[in-house]
Amino acid sequence: MIISSDDQGNNFQFTSSSYNSWRPRKNNNAGLIAFLRTEGGSTHLYTANPDGSNPFKVTTVAVAGFNNYEMDFAWSTNGKELIYSNFNKLYRINKDGSGLSLVYTTPDGSLISECDWSYDGSKIALKTNDYNGYNTKIYVIDINGAVLKTVLSGTAGASGGLNFSVDGQLLLFTRDMSGYLDGSGNYRQLDSHIFIYNLVTDAVSDISAESEKVLGTNDLDPRFSPNNAQIIFMNTSNDNISQRNIMVIDLSSTLTDMTRATLFSNGEMPDYE
Template sequence: MRKLNILFFVCITLFVACSEEQIDDAGKGIVKGRVVNKVSFEPIANAKISSSPVTSTVFTDSEGYFTINDVPAGEYSFQAQKEGYLAKFEPANVTLNSTSQIVFELSVSSVNNKAPDVPVLTAPNDNATNQSIATKLTWTATDVDKDPLTYSVTLKNAATDVTTTYPDLKTASLDLTNLSYYTKYFWQVSVSDGINKPVNSVTFSFTTLPFPDGRYLFVKKINSNNVIFTANDNGEQLQISSANSNCYRPRRNNNSGKIAYISSDGSQNHIYTMNNDGSSIKKVTNTVPIAGFNMEHVGYSWNTTGNQIIYPNFDKLYKINADGTGLTQIYQTPNGKFISECVWSNDENSIVLKVNNNIGYEVEVFVISASGVVQYSVLSGISGAVSGLDITVDNSKIVYTRDVSGFQNLDYRRLDSRIFTFNTSTKVNTELVSNKLAGFNDLDVRFSPNQAEVIYVNTSNDGISSNNIQKISLANVESRVVLFSGASMPDWK
């Protein structure tokens, strides 16, 4: 009986002690929050939210939000759980009549997570041709785990070897703009789910449209090399020779569909031909190179049909077939002067020559027959430099530029070079008076295809300023129009 009394007393004591601890109530608060994907920040629905110490267990709604009401005040650790994601804990301090905010950023669990499938390139097709310079790339990609995917596209220009990467794409397409004409591109897509290693597609290629009606040719300096460009009437330009080679003085022949040009080959310079797009390069000259007093001021000429070329080698003029055969000497200067420029008439009966001494002066311009017989003089007995030479289709006029200052030095600097025409009937030279600025030179003049205009290079006489290709109407010589900046050695067919 005594033992029962003692047990009853102990129970009463414990009951009173417990009742006194529960009476210490600091109040209740609210916990709100959201669960999102750590990478994409997209909401995660139906994620389980629990706490320690234990309160209520709730689940997020379709937007990833949750609310836990009537949470006793105190320090808690809340947990967010969702299948396929790593569980995340966040601390919270719940106070009386206040709302605590929590954001869970869940990382996708890599356990049993599979990498995306290999992307499938859908457009353009592999080896597609005639693609616009504004082309859309498309592909498809799937992920068995439905992970959000990001893409990276690698694009390589086969002509320049320049590679461009377009990272962090959210959609399976890419709009490309300002591509180069008639250029081959390689492209590849890489897909990532943010968990596994990126997966690469196969590599496709496509080629853009041919350059539209590129009637102009000229050169620009790139890394100390002359590089050939073609351009259309809209001013759109296409590089057609490598920036790693010194290629200059381009001349187009429409009948053969070829462009001739000069390029270095060791210590010599030779004439080459290529297609209008820069392909199918062929060396024309071999045993006798093209040569003169200064290769920046040496030229050559096609015949009309495009199967032969004439060119100088110091004091001699040669004719050669466009395939490199049939080398024949046409003419040799009797006084040892160097032939610098030559133009073959449209009827192929006459050739206009410019000759000079070994530093470019004591210039003579005259016309010989196709067999090498001198016919008449155009210009002689003057001081200063002469450059640029052309003849009209009907042989009625010859055009050239001459430094009227008569200045001569070893650097071949010109101070006041102007455009002149020679009437082959009256044998009179006439200056094409225009609004050329003082201190500037007009150089490398040629007739337009319709003979109504001339194209030429205009530049400061300081010898270091940029060159600009301009044109003038013969009917309105005040109408100077800049066609291309930073360019020289024009040709217009």
């Protein structure tokens, strides 16, 4: 179930509790919110109006990977298209469900779990992993599939949380600094930090450390604010059962000594538009 809010800040139930729905992504140009929904054992992309009306199934080729809860997709800036993955393939589709086309296939057969599309449409960030969610790699490709930057490779543990800044020069991602490999299938993380990678200088900044993340918690699902001045994200205990809170970090020009504050309690997978 997805909870949304209106212009006055009043929360309301966006999707029906009869379905398992998650990962909302709003596009103001389209005037729609896209999300993932389980249907008949498969996961598909849906859209709906901001008030939850007129839900529409976009995909016929399912969204699929090692763990549906960890999957993500992205809008084009103009709101006409979306990109999403099915195992080792990245697809592009019009919001009305037409025009499905293959954008990229991983050369090593690794699974694509997350993607983000830059504001100018020129590049796509990908997170790939094996069937257990590990051996992760984060890299940036152009629209023709050529690799432009390798952001993360060869580290143990989970990673993800991709989001470009408006100018396309910065990329948010998360990494479990503990390098933990969860053999139970719960994909538990012990010490996930938010990082900003600068695509111009290749500098990497640990935003969680600079904003004094509490020991024993995870920072996950980060998104830039529309003006790039803040990062909204979810913080929770690494026990995987405690309350999940939506927090915000106010960025500084030097990306040091930043502050964090709680916006909402009992929430996850935030989107800031």
